[in-house]
Amino acid sequence: MTSEFFTNVRTAVLGLTGLVCLVYGGGALAMGTPQPFAFWLPGLFGVASVILISIAALAAGDDNARRATDEGYVADRRHAEGFGFWVAILLYPAFAVPLWQGWVSYPTAYAAMGTLTAAAFLLRFVWADVKGRL
Amino acid sequence: MSLISHLAEIRKAAGYTQAQLAETVGVSRKTINTVENHVFVPSTVLALKLAAALKVSVHDLFELGETDR
Numbered sequence: 001m002t003s004e005f006f007t008n009v010r011t012a013v014l015g016l017t018g019l020v021c022l023v024y025g026g027g028a029l030a031m032g033t034p035q036p037f038a039f040w041l042p043g044l045f046g047v048a049s050v051i052l053i054s055i056a057a058l059a060a061g062d063d064n065a066r067r068a069t070d071e072g073y074v075a076d077r078r079h080a081e082g083f084g085f086w087v088a089i090l091l092y093p094a095f096a097v098p099l100w101q102g103w104v105s106y107p108t109a110y111a112a113m114g115t116l117t118a119a120a121f122l123l124r125f126v127w128a129d130v131k132g133r134l
Numbered sequence: 135m136s137l138i139s140h141l142a143e144i145r146k147a148a149g150y151t152q153a154q155l156a157e158t159v160g161v162s163r164k165t166i167n168t169v170e171n172h173v174f175v176p177s178t179v180l181a182l183k184l185a186a187a188l189k190v191s192v193h194d195l196f197e198l199g200e201t202d203r
Contacts (some may be wrong), residue, residue, distance in 0.1 A: 004153070067156065071177055072165030103137055132173060133164045 001056065003064040005067050009056040010068070017045040018122030026115035029104065034111035042115055042117030076128040091116060136199025141184065142170040144195060148188050159183040 017109050027036030057065040091113045098104040104112075145155055145166075152170070156163045161180065168174035168185075176184070185192045 022157055065160050067160055070161040070165050070177060072162060072174055131166045
């Protein structure tokens with residue numbers, strides 16, 4: 001397995017997990033329930049991503065895994081962490097009025113905020129990775 | 135910070151593809167691509183590795199943009 005293939009696997013599984021989180025968060029808000037579909041799905045995708053990326057890294061070997069986690073990857077990851085951090089912070093004021101007015105319940109808000117924060121980090125990373133390779 | 139990169143021209147003149155140069159210096163093809171497209175500013179170590187692989191000086195590969203001179 002080449003470094004490029006390992007990167008493709010990582011991008012695909014993180015992108016898929018990010019989309020699941022985004023759909024869960026959006027679904028929670030749209031449907032007004034903390035469980036728009038099975039609550040364990042985002043977590044399952046996260047765990048499956050870790051397992052698949054680990055297997056891909058082992059199959060790729062040390063040199064290819066090191067190339068796929070070089071300084072360009074670190075820069076993308078840091079940008080994504082920063083983006084996820086600010087999304088997480090900004091979700092609090094964004095939800096303040098809806099919670100105060102009772103438009104959204106606390107369980108629904110927590111479910112949406114948690115999964116949207118994860119989606120922000122994952123999708124920002126995947127976007128930077130895909131854009132950088134074009 | 136603005137950095138002008140001549141990496142793409144020098145790489146092509148040396149007969150390397152992005153993937154081959156990436157393999158030689160131990161980074162991903164994406165990193166080479168982002169350096170060439172002025173998206174990513176490489177570390178000093180990577181700049182030196184690129185210069186060594188292409189048998190040129192770092193100053194041939196990169197120069198400061200007008201605003202940083």
